[in-house]
Amino acid sequence: MDKLVYTAMTGARHILDQQATTANNLANATTNGFRAQLDTFRAVPVVAEGLPTRTFVVGNTVGADYRAGPIETTGRPLDVAVRGEGWLAVQSTDGSEAYTRAGGLKISENGLLQTSGGLTLQGENGPIAVPPNMEVNIAADGTVSGIDTSQTQPGPANVLGRIKLVNPPTAGLVRGDDGLFRQTSGEVAQADQGVRLADGCLEGSNVNPVDAMVSMIALARSFDTQMSLLKNAENNAAKASQILALN
Structure with a gap:
């Protein structure tokens, strides 16, 4: 199986985590004194034989936005x-x-x-x-x-x-x-x-509903990109199986 499956999987998993955080922030946009939750992630190169051309996504820090609300x-x-x-x-x-x-x-x-x-x-x-x-x-x-x-x-x-x-x-x-x-x-x-x-x-809450909605849309598009990578990996594996069958 192509290693692309694992790299795309980590990206998709953490995008789902970000979506859950953003959804929670949006649900508390009217909660008094609420502080928006922040999730940060980083890309880590895959150390293996050959060039480090692939990266994994790992969680880095979970914090809060401490700016005052209205x-x-x-x-x-x-x-x-x-x-x-x-x-x-x-x-x-x-x-x-x-x-x-x-x-x-x-x-x-x-x-x-x-x-x-x-x-x-x-x-x-x-x-x-x-x-x-x-x-x-x-x-x-x-x-x-x-x-x-x-x-x-x-x-x-x-x-x-x-x-x-x-x-x-x-x-x-x-x-x-x-x-x-x-x-x-x-x-x-x-x-x-x-x-x-x-x-x-x-x-009031320091969550900006407009920013949260824009973030939800951007995360949904990023998730679709990861799914497209998984589909490409599946197609590559199918083509490789056909070539091996011909040989």
Whole structure:
């Protein structure tokens, strides 16, 4: 069998991987705080007898696009968006600390401040509990305060806690299967006092739907090219079999 089959196969396989990544990005084009996934590949020459005229395609790096998404004003007090670089610290389902940019918050039935997906938001001193009948306000530095609305004369605001805001180097972050980011070292990031929030706002996805659609079309054409190479290899093998049969 011609070695072209193997080289074309590796190209087609990784094109399918890229298509899956692009499709996932396109599906999350409206997900708040989503960071587009990036797949990079490289061509490696086949080391064998003769000239290195063939190459294999191998996966190189899987990363994320950390550019900020557009900020939309909602006017909802529990909606926050990170200005510039930084992350919100949350407690993932396995109990570990993870990081997200999705700032649509809510108050759970137990009075804990959580993300819209039900993950408990981490405060600098643990989870932030909100007592009943509290009108919550979130400051730019992450300080959560509340005013008791059950009284006829509202009193002063009470500080309930401070959201843990972190800004670890993006080179040391990795996206998990749950869509949350963690440090590759496994360590917990320290709170960064320089991270700022915008209240009453949400950050959108940084996926450009037009670019994603163009990428899908280009990948489909590249996949067709790889299939054409496999067809040519099949035809070459058939012609060679005919010649050998004549001999």
